[in-house]
Amino acid sequence: MDLRVFTEPQQGATYETLLRVAKAAEDLHYGAFFRSDHYVHMGSVDGLPGPTDAWITLAGIARETSRIRLGTLMTAGTFRLPGVLAIQVAQVDQMSGGRVELGLGAGWYEAEHTAYGIPFPKEKFGRLEEQLAVVTGLWDTPVGERFTFDGTHYQLKDSPALPKPAQSRVPVLIGGHGARRTPALAARFADEFNIPFASVSDSQAQFGRVRAALREAGRETGELVYSNALVACVGRTDSEVRRRADAIGRDVDELKANGLAGSPAEVVERIAAYQAVGSQRMYLQMLDLTDLDHLDLIASEVAPQLG
Secondary structure, X not given: OEEEEEEOHHHOOOHHHHHHHHHHHHXXXXXXXXXXXXXXXXXXXXXXXXXXXXXXXXHHHHHHOOOOEEEEOOEEXXXXXXXXXXXXXXXXXXXXXXXXXXXXXXXXXXXXXXXXXXOOOOOOHHHHHXXXXXXXXXXXXXXXXXXXXXXXXXXXXXXXXXXXXXXXXXXXXXXXXXXXHHHHHHHXXXXXXXXXXXXXXXXXXXXXXXXXXXXXXXXXXXXXXXXXXXXXXXXXXXXXXXXXXXXXXXXXXXXXXXXXXXXXXXXXXXXXXXHHOOOOEEEEEEOOOOOHHHHHHHHHHOHHXXX
């Protein structure tokens, strides 16, 4: 089981805070540092000092780290034109020496679009499908050849399809709960399928749909990595768990029901249940980015028991 750190900077974090978390995650041998892609906070937090841009942040972190993989859960497709996104991700991949992964979603939070003057299209899924076709098509076009795309939402003509990422293929993550279109999209474009904030039984069902879509598309079911994202709240004692839950404004019992909460032993058991239904990778949503001891505890007392 690959454990990765997943942050939500729109809730309130500076670049310096994110860099500290990323460096700590690298030092503690987590598999990756990921972040969300939002411009407005959610819930009762004030979000100060304000949003940071996902790909600008990852570009900076790419130059300050050497091993840990870097990516988004999920880049909002509404924020960037696909040609521009392909350039941005390829450049950050070069800056990192080939450590970038692209999670790409349709975009959903209308309030942040209104707040920053970003168009919020009614039809988002068809746009996402074309975005994935454009981004991967640009990267896959051999150097010296041209890329043309004539879609409903995007048209490119004779693109030089440059620059290229450092990796021969930047891993693409697609995720969500949709029962039909999402698995089909994953079968067409994804290297990893992620289901966020889902129960064990719902994860099992969705992984099954993705495997069926892969078979229908003529791909092997083992070609994809299957992953989950869940909030983490781990402590050696009940009081430590409660303190960490209070710090993020959550109830311990609710976290135990819907996330990864409790003692290291309890969390190991919980992750093993996801592992049993096919999950290979867990994104630990860390909401208190000042609590680096939390990362240390999980790395030292949870990760070694997972194999």
